[in-house]
Amino acid sequence: MTAQYLSFGVLALVTLWSAYKVVTARLITHAALWMALSFTSVSGIFLMLQQEFIAALQVLIYAGAITTMIIFAIMLSSIREIRVEPQQQTFGQRIRASGLLAVVVGLVFAAFMTYVYYVSEIPKEAVPDPGLLTVRQVGATLFTRFTVPFEVASILLLLAMIGAIILTAKETE
C-alpha cells in the first residue's frame, strides 16, 4: 500500500511540476517537451489504476501525436522565445494583478473537486471485476451506445483536416 502511495505521489508531483513548467518555460520548445513529460506521468497514473488501454492511448495520442503536432506548429510559426519585459511594477502590484486571478481560478476548481468528491458514491465493498476497460469493451461501446458522438467527432476531425489543407494550399499559390 505504501508503495502505491509513494508511486502515486511521485507521478502526481512530476505531473504538476511539468505542467507548471509548461506555463513558465521561456523557450516554447521546452514547453512542448515538458508537456510530453506531463502527459507521460498522467499515463503512469492510468497504469496504476490498471487501465492499460487508456494509458497506452494517453501516450499514443497525447505524448506522441499532440506533442509532435505542437512541435510542428512551433516550427511553422516564427515565435521561438518568449521575451520577458523588464518589470516596471513593484512586487506587490504584480501579485495583485496575476495572483488574484490564480487564487480565484484555484478556489473555483477546488470547490468543484470537493463537490464531486462528496456527491459521487464510493463503493462500500470491493467490486468483483475492477471494471477493466478492454479494447473490446471500448469498441463495442463506441459502436453501440456512442455511435452518434463518435461519428460527429469524426466529421469534426475531417473538417479540421480539410480546413488545414485549404489553408496550406492557399499559401503555396
Added chain:
Amino acid sequence: MSLADLWAQHWFRAFVTGSLVLVFALGNFYITLWLERKESAWIQNRLGPMRAGPQGLLQVLADLFKLLQKEDIVPRNVDRILFLIAPFVAHIPALLIFLVVPFGPNLVVADYDIGIIMIAAVTSYAVIATFIAGWGSNNKYSLLGAMRGAAQMISYEVTLVMSVIGVAMMAGSLKLSDIVLAQAERGVLGWYLFPQFIGFIVYLIASLAELNRAPFDLMEAESELVAGYHTEYSGFRFAIFLLVEYVHMIAWSAIAATLFLGGWVGPTPADIPVIGPRLFGWMTGPVWDNIWGFCWFLFKTYLLIFIVIWIRWTFPRVRIDQLMDLGWKFLLPVSLFNIFLTGVMKYGWNVLAESGSPLRWLFWLWR
C-alpha cells in the same frame, strides 16, 4: 528468504527479467552490427573486417571501445540539458518494445492485453527523442534532419499500425502471445504471412521508414544534411545513438517475426516422423519447449534482420517527396484495402465454412 520467495516478489522479477531483456538487446546489437559489416562487404564483393578475431568477430568490440575512448564533445551553444539527455530518451522506446515480445511459450516479460497498441504507443517517444537531439544540437542540419525524421516517423506510424490491424483481426486479439498461439493452431501454412501477405509487405516497408534505415534514411542523408540529428554528437553519446538504431531494428524484426512468421512456433527434433520420438523424445517438456521456441524465434528474427540489411545495401535513397507520396498515397490505401479484404474473407469463411460448397476453399486461407 529463498530464491523462489524472492521470485514471487514483483520488484525482483521485474528487475531480473528487465535485465535479461537488456542483455538480450545488447548481445544481439553486437551480432547485428557484425552481421551488417559482413553482409555489406559480401554484397560489395569484399571481405569486410578480418583482422580482429576470427572473421572479424572482435571488430565491433574494437569499434565500440574506440567510441568510448573519444572525447565527449559538448559544443558551446547547444541547449545543454536537452543535448545531454537525447541519446537516453532515444533508448527508451527501443527497449520497451521487447517487453511484450514472446521469446518462447512462457518467455514474456509483460504480456499486456494491448500488446500491439503498446508498441505503437512507446514508438512515439522515438519522435520526441529525435526532436530533442535535433533541437538541442542548435545546428541547422540537425534541426532539419530531426524535423524531417519527425514528419517521416509520424506518417509511417499510421501505416504501420494499419498494416498490423489485419493480423489483429485474424487472431481476434491484440496480445502478442495470443497471436502466436493462434498461428500455432493453424500450422505452418497458417502463419499470417500468407493470408496477410499485403500487410506483411506494407509492414516491411513502413518499418524501414520508421527505423530510418536506407532507402528511407532521409534524416541522416549525408549528401544533404551531413549526418542529420547526430551531426554534433561524438564519443559514447554517438555510440548510444548507434545502439538505439540497431536495437530498434532487432525489435521491429522480432515483432514482424511474431506477427507474421509465427514467433516461437516451429518443429522440434521430436517431431521428425519415424526416428524423432525414439531419439529425441527426451527433449520435450516445458523447459525444452522454451529452448526450441527461443531458437526458432531467433532464427526468424535474424532472417528478417538479414532482409533489412540486404535492402539497405542494394537500394538507393529515395527523395523526401517520393517518401511522403509512397507513405500517404500508396501504402496507406493499400493497408486500408488489406483491412477490408481481411474482413470480407473472414466473413466469407464464417458463412461458407459449414456448407459443402466448393467455393469455401477460396476463403480457406482466411479461416
